[in-house]
Amino acid sequence: MVIRIAAVGDVHLDEDVVGRFRPALEELPDCADALLLAGDLTRHGTEAEARCVAQEFGGLGVPVVTVLGNHDHQCDQVPQVVKVLEDAGITVLEGTGVVLECAGGRLGIAGVKGFGGGFAGRCASDFGEPEMKAFVRTTTDSSDALAAALRSLDCDVLVALTHYSPVPDTLAGEPLEIYPFLGCYQLGQAIDSAPTALALHGHAHHGTERGTTPGGVRVRNVAHPVIKQAYSVFHLGDHLEPGEVSRIAASGTR
Amino acid sequence: MTEHRDVATGPPDEYVEAEIHRLLTEDPAVAEQGITVARKERGLVLSGEVESPHRREEILRRVAERFPDVRITSDIGVIRAQAPTEIEQLP
Numbered sequence: 001m002v003i004r005i006a007a008v009g010d011v012h013l014d015e016d017v018v019g020r021f022r023p024a025l026e027e028l029p030d031c032a033d034a035l036l037l038a039g040d041l042t043r044h045g046t047e048a049e050a051r052c053v054a055q056e057f058g059g060l061g062v063p064v065v066t067v068l069g070n071h072d073h074q075c076d077q078v079p080q081v082v083k084v085l086e087d088a089g090i091t092v093l094e095g096t097g098v099v100l101e102c103a104g105g106r107l108g109i110a111g112v113k114g115f116g117g118g119f120a121g122r123c124a125s126d127f128g129e130p131e132m133k134a135f136v137r138t139t140t141d142s143s144d145a146l147a148a149a150l151r152s153l154d155c156d157v158l159v160a161l162t163h164y165s166p167v168p169d170t171l172a173g174e175p176l177e178i179y180p181f182l183g184c185y186q187l188g189q190a191i192d193s194a195p196t197a198l199a200l201h202g203h204a205h206h207g208t209e210r211g212t213t214p215g216g217v218r219v220r221n222v223a224h225p226v227i228k229q230a231y232s233v234f235h236l237g238d239h240l241e242p243g244e245v246s247r248i249a250a251s252g253t254r
Numbered sequence: 255m256t257e258h259r260d261v262a263t264g265p266p267d268e269y270v271e272a273e274i275h276r277l278l279t280e281d282p283a284v285a286e287q288g289i290t291v292a293r294k295e296r297g298l299v300l301s302g303e304v305e306s307p308h309r310r311e312e313i314l315r316r317v318a319e320r321f322p323d324v325r326i327t328s329d330i331g332v333i334r335a336q337a338p339t340e341i342e343q344l345p
Contacts, residue, residue, distance in 0.1 A: 234343075
């Protein structure tokens with residue numbers, strides 16, 4: 001059996017974008033069991049922009065599950081943004097998870113926004129000034145929350161959803177100097193602490209699509225500027241022969 | 255003795271580049287983190303992708319307003335939003 005996941009991040013909605021995604025989104029019931037949004041739904045995180053998100057991504061005929069991104073925090077209206085999204089039937093995760101009953105099995109999704117911090121050997125440490133310690137503790141708290149949420153779900157296929165990246169692989173194309181602002185290795189560690197099948201993130205507009213955690217979990221950067229389409233679709237399951245996979249990959253599937 | 259740069263020549267390009275980069279993120283009318291500012295021989299080139307033509311125009315308007323003496327070239331695109339034609343199978 002197959003579970004079909006559509007995903008996109010960094011759509012940065014405001015009034016000027018409403019309607020651009022909708023024609024493609026209307027096709028979702030035919031091609032996906034759920035749509036996952038990897039944060040940065042809005043430009044500034046206002047309630048008005050959240051209503052644009054609700055209009056564009058609400059009532060799609062498939063469950064929509066999201067995390068917030070850094071842009072969604074800009075105007076300090078997170079509770080209002082979350083309420084508008086939830087009123088539109090969109091599930092907002094932050095250190096929490098949800099299990100969806102799909103035709104192909106139970107899809108578990110655990111999500112956090114995540115945070116920066118950097119990657120193994122080149123990361124910030126919980127040491128020194130209070131500001132630095134607060135920064136790194138935000139990183140570890142977020143990652144710990146993701147690990148707990150992932151391990152709490154009883155499902156057939158487990159997916160981790162974040163805004164910040166859990167690996168450097170999918171940041172290739174971004175300047176090395178800003179990697180610590182784009183993700184952290186602790187998110188990868190959290191993903192590897194559970195039987196995660198796929199990790200999805202956004203945030204890195206100049207990054208690349210594919211990566212793998214040190215533990216072997218596949219990671220996909222679904223930021224809209226990276227995938228350059230309304231959403232990507234992933235089929236998860238044990239139904240494919242390796243030959244079929246390579247044939248599809250060779251044909252240019254990303 | 256420290257030699258000071260002639261103020262008439264304006265700030266060094268690197269500071270202008272940094273200021274534009276911050277403006278693109280911090281100006282509420284722009285709020286873009288995905289635009290690259292590159293120094294080229296004939297001025298600064300802005301590149302990257304945004305979600306609408308309106309945003310692209312707004313970026314150029316705000317940068318020109320703030321740095322009227324800097325020659326700016328735009329290579330900013332609008333991201334396509336069509337349905338995918340292929341899927342990725344993950345066994």
